[in-house]
Amino acid sequence: MENTVNIFLFGKKYSVPDNLTIMRAMEYAGYQLKRGCGCRNGFCGACATIYRIAGDRELKACLACQTKVEDNMYIATLPFFPLVKQVYDIEKIGPTEQIMMQLYPEIYACIGCNACTKACTQELNVMQYIAYAQRGEYEKCAEESFDCVMCGVCSSRCPAGISHPQVAMLARRLNGKYIAPRCGHLEKRVEEINEGTFKALIEDLLGKPVDEIKELYNNREIEK
Amino acid sequence: MYSENFQESLAKVEAAREKNIELEPRRMTAQEKEELLKAYHPDYKTDEFEVLTIGPNKGDKVPKELAAMLQAHSRINPADIDLSNPDYDVDVLVIGGGGAGSSAAIEAHEAGANVMIVTKLRIGDANTMMAEGGIQAADKENDSPAIHFVDAFGGGHFAAKRELLSKLVCDAPDAILWLSELGVEFDKDAEGNMITTHGGGTSRKRMHAAKDYSGAEIMRTLRDEVLNRKIPVVDFTAAIELILDENGNAAGAVLLNMETEDILIAKAKTVIIATGGAGRMHYQGFPTSNHYGATADGLVLGYRAGAKLLYAETLQYHPTGAAFPEQIFGALVTEKVRSLGAKLINKNGEAFMHPLETRDVSAASIIRECNDRGNGVETGNGLAVWLDTPMIEKIGGEGTIEARIPAMMRMFGKYGIDIRKEPILVYPTLHYQNGGLDISADCMTTNVENLFVAGEAVGGIHGRNRLMGNSLLDIIVFGRSAGKSAAAKCKGVTVGKLSLSHVNEFEKEISDAKIETDMISPKLLPNYVKQRDEK
Numbered sequence A: 001m002e003n004t005v006n007i008f009l010f011g012k013k014y015s016v017p018d019n020l021t022i023m024r025a026m027e028y029a030g031y032q033l034k035r036g037c038g039c040r041n042g043f044c045g046a047c048a049t050i051y052r053i054a055g056d057r058e059l060k061a062c063l064a065c066q067t068k069v070e071d072n073m074y075i076a077t078l079p080f081f082p083l084v085k086q087v088y089d090i091e092k093i094g095p096t097e098q099i100m101m102q103l104y105p106e107i108y109a110c111i112g113c114n115a116c117t118k119a120c121t122q123e124l125n126v127m128q129y130i131a132y133a134q135r136g137e138y139e140k141c142a143e144e145s146f147d148c149v150m151c152g153v154c155s156s157r158c159p160a161g162i163s164h165p166q167v168a169m170l171a172r173r174l175n176g177k178y179i180a181p182r183c184g185h186l187e188k189r190v191e192e193i194n195e196g197t198f199k200a201l202i203e204d205l206l207g208k209p210v211d212e213i214k215e216l217y218n219n220r221e222i223e224k
Numbered sequence B: 001m002y003s004e005n006f007q008e009s010l011a012k013v014e015a016a017r018e019k020n021i022e023l024e025p026r027r028m029t030a031q032e033k034e035e036l037l038k039a040y041h042p043d044y045k046t047d048e049f050e051v052l053t054i055g056p057n058k059g060d061k062v063p064k065e066l067a068a069m070l071q072a073h074s075r076i077n078p079a080d081i082d083l084s085n086p087d088y089d090v091d092v093l094v095i096g097g098g099g100a101g102s103s104a105a106i107e108a109h110e111a112g113a114n115v116m117i118v119t120k121l122r123i124g125d126a127n128t129m130m131a132e133g134g135i136q137a138a139d140k141e142n143d144s145p146a147i148h149f150v151d152a153f154g155g156g157h158f159a160a161k162r163e164l165l166s167k168l169v170c171d172a173p174d175a176i177l178w179l180s181e182l183g184v185e186f187d188k189d190a191e192g193n194m195i196t197t198h199g200g201g202t203s204r205k206r207m208h209a210a211k212d213y214s215g216a217e218i219m220r221t222l223r224d225e226v227l228n229r230k231i232p233v234v235d236f237t238a239a240i241e242l243i244l245d246e247n248g249n250a251a252g253a254v255l256l257n258m259e260t261e262d263i264l265i266a267k268a269k270t271v272i273i274a275t276g277g278a279g280r281m282h283y284q285g286f287p288t289s290n291h292y293g294a295t296a297d298g299l300v301l302g303y304r305a306g307a308k309l310l311y312a313e314t315l316q317y318h319p320t321g322a323a324f325p326e327q328i329f330g331a332l333v334t335e336k337v338r339s340l341g342a343k344l345i346n347k348n349g350e351a352f353m354h355p356l357e358t359r360d361v362s363a364a365s366i367i368r369e370c371n372d373r374g375n376g377v378e379t380g381n382g383l384a385v386w387l388d389t390p391m392i393e394k395i396g397g398e399g400t401i402e403a404r405i406p407a408m409m410r411m412f413g414k415y416g417i418d419i420r421k422e423p424i425l426v427y428p429t430l431h432y433q434n435g436g437l438d439i440s441a442d443c444m445t446t447n448v449e450n451l452f453v454a455g456e457a458v459g460g461i462h463g464r465n466r467l468m469g470n471s472l473l474d475i476i477v478f479g480r481s482a483g484k485s486a487a488a489k490c491k492g493v494t495v496g497k498l499s500l501s502h503v504n505e506f507e508k509e510i511s512d513a514k515i516e517t518d519m520i521s522p523k524l525l526p527n528y529v530k531q532r533d534e535k
Helices: A024-028 A097-103 A107-109 A116-121 A124-133 A139-144 A162-177 A184-194 A199-207 A208-220 B002-013 B017-022 B030-040 B063-072 B099-110 B146-156 B162-169 B172-182 B214-228 B297-304 B359-371 B389-397 B400-404 B406-413 B470-490 B502-514
Strands: A004-009 A012-017 A048-053 A062-063 A073-077 B049-051 B062-063 B088-095 B114-120 B235-245 B250-257 B265-273 B315-322 B385-386 B424-433 B436-438 B452-453
Touching: A024 A073, A097 A107, A097 A162, A107 A124, A107 A199, A116 B099, A124 A139, A124 A162, A124 B400, A162 B172, A162 B214, A184 B172, A199 B146, A199 B315, A208 B114, A208 B146, B002 B017, B017 B389, B030 B359, B062 B063, B063 B297, B088 B099, B088 B250, B088 B470, B099 B114, B099 B214, B099 B265, B099 B470, B114 B214, B114 B235, B114 B265, B146 B172, B162 B172, B162 B315, B162 B470, B172 B214, B214 B470, B235 B265, B235 B297, B265 B297, B265 B470, B297 B436, B297 B452, B297 B502, B315 B359, B359 B385, B359 B424, B389 B400, B389 B424, B400 B406, B436 B470, B452 B470
Parallel strands: A004 A073, B088 B114, B088 B265, B265 B452
Antiparallel strands: A004 A012, A048 A062, A048 A073, B049 B062, B235 B250, B250 B265, B315 B424, B385 B424
């Protein structure tokens, strides 16, 4: 009842059940993974993979843990890609246009080929978020890049040598720290705690007999 | 798109949707919950547990798979290890590069310590990265740390160590502020107020989120900060044994390069275990929502060095693991799906429980619905219940799913299921290790000096069950605290002669107790290659 397909792991042929993901197919083939396997759920970007279906011109990219095998799939994993990560002190920089120019000037060499977007394993509009970064529109860059798992496939396809995920990372931190509105109720609560506002309440709970806390718990009011 | 087999049940779910949205299912009483858990929760299946016969928790029950690992042989023979010429010599050695380890390293660095991270995969390869739903903190007007305490204490069956739990809730707002200052993008309204929701068992809406990438957003920011500070990260290197000094204090670790299998020695004044959870042990044969490396390494390292475990017999089964399609079997479906209004529906289209009971109660209730009451949907891979995601769009308006839970939409979308229009199938999945190493409020283990623990490897913060959003919180609060404590402590430490005699002593205990095992531990990675042969 199980159908098999032929896949080619780094060029070598294996027959595997057709319902497996690429990652499971590699394990089925006998690979004990160390590289190229992380959360196995599409969040960590460890299992970036490029493949071509025999006969197709188009080279595709995916996450191995999130993609089913297909017949005649030629597969190569990309467990590491040398992205450029610039070092900075988040306290000493600001959301200025110059900061990108300073840290990641290569983004201005983008030739608009859109290969990054086509390759994105998360189907993000990568070239668009780089355009936002070029213009210093970090809020938009942050939003557009939010689902990035930093697998690096975009950068592997970029003729301008841009490290897109790191550019987006910087934009998101700038946005989170400097551009997004500050949270008044949070700062107020931290201050109250530092002033000892809740000290007595907590100390009371630390010493209260369990039965009394059970009573509190079972009859507590739940916000609608 | 669901095949023909699902259509009959699916039609019932759709027909009842409007009515089910209106319905507010009754919450269970304390007694009902207790009876349900005893009958259906995996923690209560006594034949799945084994009594430890050696070590600091001799006489205690733990899951069979964990017992086998805790009482297994070391990966090394101490006689073969040269401790006289360490490869690394640091103030603070952090084992594990997840949220807790990274937070610890940042704070230790901030305090001026010479700190290093070793991690068996990459920094950020951790359950933190996969935490979707959010992080709790009592920072709103109608809320307080005391209310947060009562919610968590009750949700954990009144078993939490109170000094740890009070630290968790009191330091929570500051943890959120610290993350914000690092640039973590929390969901806020135009005025900067946090957009917060309920989690199972919360009495106030205090779940902060970054869409449904909450953990990923926190983890990638912490990782970026570790790199900005140029804290050394030795990746693809596992700690396989702690090193003590002649006084019995923690003083480093034996490391294994995962690729070359070279052995390296790290000497340190203080050691922080931040190795995370155990989902990849697949207790009781459950699938897991956990990271590939979640094999309870820290528990094994600590136990062999004499550190005590607390509540190691309690695991959390997340009520909503993906049950279909099989490619994502066991993957996490965030509780936030229910926070946003989706209800749990059986095969007859009935909302059989309140969707926001605590996780242990919800998981037990789903197991009962499927395995006892015969109201589960057959998926081809076991039974499951529906989680009616289209309700979210009806309640919150069109576009809510894409804006608030884009990762869920993507995960199912890859297999042709549009969760805005179709419900999804779920069943409990092994999610969290409630228990772990026993610590004091400063994060040092209760019986091994200079050994600190943070994150999922700690036991006792939550008691016997954990509320949603309190784990992302605990890795930050206790990660930071461990980093500060370890950095402060190392100032007064003079490391004595390095020793692995505890490993020899443990081996002797194994043979004295006549334990026959060919297993070695820590396990480091699961072996899924074997499953080929079982096909």
